[in-house]
Amino acid sequence: MRSIVLLASACVVTTSSSVAAAQNPAAIEHHLRYAVRVDGQPDVAMDLLERMRSYHVPGVSIAVIDHDRVVFAKGYGVAAFGGSKSVDSTTLFLAGSISKPVFASGFLRLAEERKISLDADINTLLKSWHLPESKFTEREKVTPRRLLTHSAGLTVWGFPGYALDSAVPSVPQLLDGTPPANTAAVRNDTFPGARWLYSGGGITILQLATTDITGEDFPTLMRRLVLQPAGMMRSTYENPLPMSRRGEAASGHEQIDTPVPGGFHVYPEMAAAGLWTTPSDLARWAIALAHSYRGERGGVLSPAMARQMVSKQMHQQPPYGEGYWGLGVAVIGDGDSLSFSHGGRDEGFVADFFMRPASGRGLVIMMNGVAGGLMGEIERAFAEEYGFGAPPRMTRTIVAKSASELGAYVGRYVGAAGKDTVRFDVSVAPDSKTLQVYNSAGRR
Structure with missing residues (x-):
């Protein structure tokens, strides 16, 4: 057995080739590219449906954003392996950790409405549960800002979810790691503010804070704060997805050609992993945030708060990748080339998005199979048309x-x-x- 280190980047959005004179978003589906060019061999452009078959991904849905408009939205394949129901632009997918930035914008809106300090001790906002004090919190406190930038020093990176027929814990049970929770207690294992360490557990603390502050159930609150204002009319944080809407959803596939039993896992960690949505709805949210960033009408936050959200606030360093984080989003670049982004991974689902708020251009991809390689190939096709969105390709000699x-x-x-x-x-x-x-x- 051999050991290697794979550094997970906080954000794959980097400047690539110059922007083409005239973009054709539909061309993306026929121009997928490998990460590596082979010297002396033709640079093959690949078809999306062919690559889906190669990767055993049943369904993919894409939305392309150009100048603050969804200029291309299309689904490919089927909602479940062996099924006949096609994926289209309205098919619901679990967003995984892309739930976090959408939630973050909702929390920031609540903070503006209620004049909540992002630097307050989180325990002053909680009523139904409190984060235990420890030697790590004697001088520095866990705050909303540190929770959103993954710098609060907390445990529990992510969540596996719960099978449909399993008992599901309450949020306090989740945070304490008590049955039927299937993850450990969320606790400090280092000093708040000391370093970047991704924590879905920390975002779940903020989920509880929002419901403690308002007295509203979480899905209803998020609908009011962000989903409706952003025009995300098909999206919901309801988890599990209501029976009346399950016909709209794709089934996840964690293993090759095998749907997740029941179609999906349940995520009571709704803010961190529980958003059901479509690429078009996520695109509308990204556009709304870009409007706010530029100080235009149609946004979801004040210009000042939107600029805070997508500013570089915390440095992510090895061994957990290299990059910068804003309030709930990864951030790369500056000025007109600044992009905000996030990836997502739930049981049987993966997703990714990135957006340049200055130009109003971006891409959202969701799929019901686990294939990061396919994600990269789609992003390289976008980069070929739009000049950004994937790392520069490498050239190698056989x-x-x-x-x-x-x-x-x-x-x-x-x-x-x-x-x-x-x-x-x-x-x-x-x-x-x-x-x-x-x-x-x-x-x-």
Whole structure:
């Protein structure tokens, strides 16, 4: 067994080639690209449906934003493997951690309405539960700002969710790690403000604070604060998704060609992982935040608060990647090239979005299969049309190796992506001329 370190970037949005003279968003579906060009070989453009089959991803939905408009929205494939129901632009997907930035904008709006200081001790905002004091909080306190920038020094990176037929804990049970919670207690294990450490548990504390402050149930509150003002009319934080709406939803696929039992997991950690939405609705939210950022009508926050949200407030450093965080979003670039973004991962679902508020351009991708490689290929197709949205591609030269030389690379590789363990197996291909790589799910 060999050990490697995989650094998970906070944000994949970087400046790429110059912007094309005339963009054709529909061209994205036919111009997927590998991350690596091979010197001396044709640079192949790939079709999205072909790549979905290769990655065993049943369904994908995309929305392209250009000059503050959704100029392209389309679904591909099916809502569940082996099914006949097609994915379209209205199909609901679980957003995973993209739930966090949408929630963050709602919390910031509440903070503006109620004049809540982002630097207040979080325990002064909580009524039904309190974060235990410890040696870590004697001088520095956990605050809303630190919770939103993942710098509060708290545990519990993410959440696996609960099977549909399982008992689901209350939010206080979640935060204390008591049955039937399936995650540990959310507690300080370092000093608030000392360093960046992603904590879905911290966002769940803020979820509880919003309901304690207002007395409203969380889905209703988020509908009032952010979903309706942003025009996200198909979206909901209701979790589990009501029976009356399950026909609108895709089923997640954690394993190859196998739907998650019941279609999805339940996430009582709604702020951190429980948003049901569409790429078009997420695009509307990103556009509304961009309006606020530029001081225009149609936003969800005041200009000052929107600019705070997408400003660089905390430095994310290795071993957890390299980048900067605003209030609930990853931030990269400056001025006209500034982008805010976030990725998402729930049981059987992955998603990603990025937005440049100065130009009103961005991309949202959601899928009901676990394939980060496909996500990257779609983002590179967008970058080819729009000049940003993916890291620059690499060019490499093929070097012939004998089967015995290739054998030196054979084995199981284990690494870390954030707090996740990543495993993949390398073997010599049947032609004895190349290597083949399979991830832990059996995808090549």
